[in-house]
Amino acid sequence: MANPLKSPSTIAAVLAGATGIGLILWAWDLPPFDTAVETTDNAYVRGKVTFVAPQAAGHIAEVRVRDFQQVHAGDVLVQIDDRIYRQNLAQAQAQLEQQQAGLANWEQSKASAEAAIAAAEANVESAQATLRAAQANWDRTAPLRERGVVNQVDADDARAALDSGRAALHQQQANLEIARQDLQTVQANRASLVAAVDGARASVELARIDLDNTTVTAPEDGRVGQVSATVGQYVSAGTQLMGLVPDRVWVVANFKETQVAGMKAGQLAQIRVDALGRDRLTGHVESFSPATGSEFSVIKTDNATGNFTKVAQRVPVRIGFDAGQPQAERLVPGLSVEVTIDTDAAPDRPAEGVAAAN
Template identity: 55%
Template sequence: MSRISRLIATCIALVAGLAGVLVILHVWNLPPFRGSLQTTNDAYVRGQVTLLSPQLSGYLVEVPVRDYQLVKRGDLIARIDDRIYAEKLEQARAMLASAEADLANSEQSRRSAEARIASARATLEAATATLDAADTAYRRTTSLVAKNYASRSEEDKARVSFDQAQASLHQAEAALLVAQQDLNTIVVGRRSLEAKVQSAEAAVKLAEIDVANTRIVAPQDGTLGEVTARLGQYVSAGTQIGSVVPRQVWVVANFKETQLSGMHAGLKVDFTVDALGDQRFTGTIQRFAPATGSEFAVIKSDNATGNFTKVAQRIPVMIDVDPDQPSIEKLVPGLSVVATVDLKQAEATSGI
């Protein structure tokens, strides 16, 4: 090969190598190709899509809504046959009434027991007085017999009266003790009855919740997605019957790690939506994800291999959409977005 040919081949190799280096610098957004505008088309509109599911099992007897319908919070989406749950509510209310009646009877029994205690105390006081009188009469009669002023028969009668009064006193004391024990039993039993009333009240509340849950309603204002509920369909707890999408949306833009230098919360963002053509929208960077998107993947990448190729990672960036913009109501979750951030804003705020 001539010297000229070798020179030409060397020049071509140098040019190809330089072109490869320039391509790499351009792809990685490194100087001299690095500019102030950072753009990504790996961005999408996001929103809170709430899936609607019943908490109970039963047949659907009413589905008054259709796909993509606007709804307000509390609007009926579907209704489950509530006859069984309504009967359970009535049963729970009946059990509550029975428990309350038992508690009322316990209160009446308590009052009766207190009255019996008062009566027993009065009887005890009367027996005590009778015993005192019998004791006095017996002592007097014994003294008279000793002086031969009374007969032995009179002494025996006084003795019998004293013994009877003493027995009546013991009986009155026992009756008072029994009445007090009856009151204690009623007081202890009342605690059990109060617990039964509380349990019955809780059962009524649970039954009321079940009846209320037969109505599946919109949790907030928004637009329905596809309504999969059908009249007469049997559903169980957790069966998806539709979804509701609120009006509030935002943008998540996945910027490369090499684009994040100088980017921070508060910077303005311009973006377009593929579905809306060239119409431009504005937003504000709100926050950054705590890790790269690959860290949230179900299957993690394993870079500990011999054939490693460095790939720029992406960081999700949350962007709040500025309100009161034309056609903002057309932004719905899932739409593709091209987002652009001018880093000159960061230089201006830092005084550079």
């Protein structure tokens, strides 16, 4: 009797079953196919793309760059017609000069008020001296009049001189007080004049800033994207003129939460770039996202309602390119890459203060 275990159909069925089980174990990274090497193709080159926009409104007078041109920080990108802004600056400077002249006049008024006080004080001293002389004359005349040595007319003249001296002294003292009050009034006006000068100076600075803003410059080194600005176009504050892509780029790889257990900052990463013919570049893990990608989505999921199905979440991992790789200079933000990290490998560079994923 033939052994059924040796029949071709039985052998084929056993091989098919073993192959199926092996494929399942391999697909789920289960023993003996589990590995510490984690790979994801959900990864992209990233960079800080700055959209250049003016802070001043006006017609574009000149566009000095073309699409995809390399620029350096401070290079002029677009020049806006600045005639109105130049006149605004000239007007503000004229206002400043006027306010400064008013403050200079105040200094002159203060000097005049102080001189008037000095003159009033001298007049008071003169009136006091006249009063003392009149008092002394009266003190001599009054006893002589009682003894009949001096006639009544001379006595009346002496008395009148004394009264006149007192009145003159009171008048000069009043004039001195008026001069002092005038000085107080002049000094009180200084605060408003200084404030007017400061306000005019601030207006000049604002007008100068507005004038400077008519020249749109590159904020940092990089390459411009497509230039949408055209000569004669009217732009307002915030109008996007072009994009600027800095030279420094990195990779954000979105690993599943089941893949990051052994990842640490400083570990070596192998990066394959589709746009470079799948050339292999190297980099190192720099940092890990503080939350999964779903937490940063606009529409958040609510797992507390309906039927729940567990879905592995993605953790964004930032990877920086190693220096000395000429091919890396061709990378631009948005390119697709494939990242591989051996989680059993020890970090071979400092973590720079970034906590590991586990």
